[in-house]
Amino acid sequence: MISVLTIVKGRANALHNLLKGLETNSILPDQLVVVFMNEPIRELPTFPFPIRCYNIIESAHLPLAAARNLAAEKADGDFLIFLDVDCIPSETLIADYQAHQDSNALLSGEVRYLRSGATAQDDFLSAMEVFSDPDPIRSDMDVIPYSLFWSLNFACQKTIYQKIGGFDEGYKGYGAEDTDFSFSAEKMQVPLQHVSAKAYHQYHESFSPPLNHLKDIIGNANRFYQKWKKWPMEGWLKAFKNMNLIDWDERKITFKRKPADEEILAALKK
Template sequence: MNALKNLLNGIERGSQWPSEVIIVYMNEDAYNLEHVYSFPIRSIILHTDKGINLGAARNLAMQESSTENNIFLDVDCIPEEHLIANYAKHMDEEDVLFSGQVRYLPAGYDRSKDWEDKLHQLSLPDPIRGDLQEYTYELFWSLNFGCSKKTFKQIGGFDSQYEGYGAEDTDFAFEARKHGVTLKTIPALSYHQHHATYKPPLNHLQTISTNAALFFSKWAVWPMEGWLSSFEQLGYLRRDAGNLQVLRLPTDSEIEAVRTS
């Protein structure tokens, strides 16, 4: 709830407001936001049989959108003041798949005085993409991106076969490349709100493994290579050529042992 409020407050503080905000709730009721914002908000509830489905949620958001050009932000992102204006400017100039940029906020960032005015000062660049001016298709991430309905349709939307956590955004980018859609990185910055992480993400081992196997069946390469290698080294799974076998699932105590904060 707080993450969503921070996201919406960030949009409110921006130099340009969107024509609408669509919030997709996955298998939960819409929140009572209480505050009245300067832009219309529509809430949509997506019910799925097998936990969260991020691809299906993004497809639904695009389907329900009343505008041609659209920005996607995960709920744990806070947009920088000019994020929407940056996207709008670039979308007016060309029709491609745009990737924004992300910086990470540390634990306790929101306990600082006037923290909303110091997001850049408080945050750190992404350790993998921080020095890159252009992201490759392999480094595309869906927590901050934008495109037109036309481009989204050309890509084919997200593959909703991916369920839970992992690989659906890389698959989307590979489909973009396959269909001749250019990927362009722009300085549309958002700040990722801190939450507990697991290194490696044993809490998502099952869905990561299932999604990785699906991805390999489509593209003949492994996604999330670092995580899969860590799972192998720890004895949770085994890969043999194009086959992936989960040997055992981690216990609750093993998952808690790799929690970083």
């Protein structure tokens, strides 16, 4: 039995597009599990597969790790496919994962990035390849290192998820919880396997570096270093340090100041 799992905060249109993508799959999921974060459960349209909805409230932070763990706990399937709410599955995504469902590996799918305005085009679901660009980091990799695992699009047996230990709920909000998950997989000797199960990431505004998540990233980076004696997200941390937003020594990061509004605006990706 195959369960598709997604976690949501807002993003109503993105979720609808994900549902439409699942509806057009060559193999339908046996169920979709949706966990709403820091908001009430929303009523969803009827689709040709069961949808079960839950919610989790943690007012201070976006509970990404806890929401994924809740989705996995509530899923009936023995094979779990995790899709970010911003991802629309290709027509063969479930079939591509199903071909590897007996693997004892953590399966990492592919992601392409839809350009701005793509989902406003008529019949865009049939032209997502044309409207999208490859992942600039991972697209040419046949082997994905654990340090580049990303939770946008992945799958594994439920027993493998449990063996890894799920996501560490000590991570609060945005940043590093997915790298921690893959490092835990490596520690438990779970192979990381690249699979050509493709999803298309829907465009939304984002920041580089992500100044809008500064405090979460600081806290999560410190937690990651305490566990693994390595720093995650080093590119972002170097950018924060260069902007004099943080102090960063060998063992700890401390917050110095909030970014100014004009700094945040300048970091908005064009």
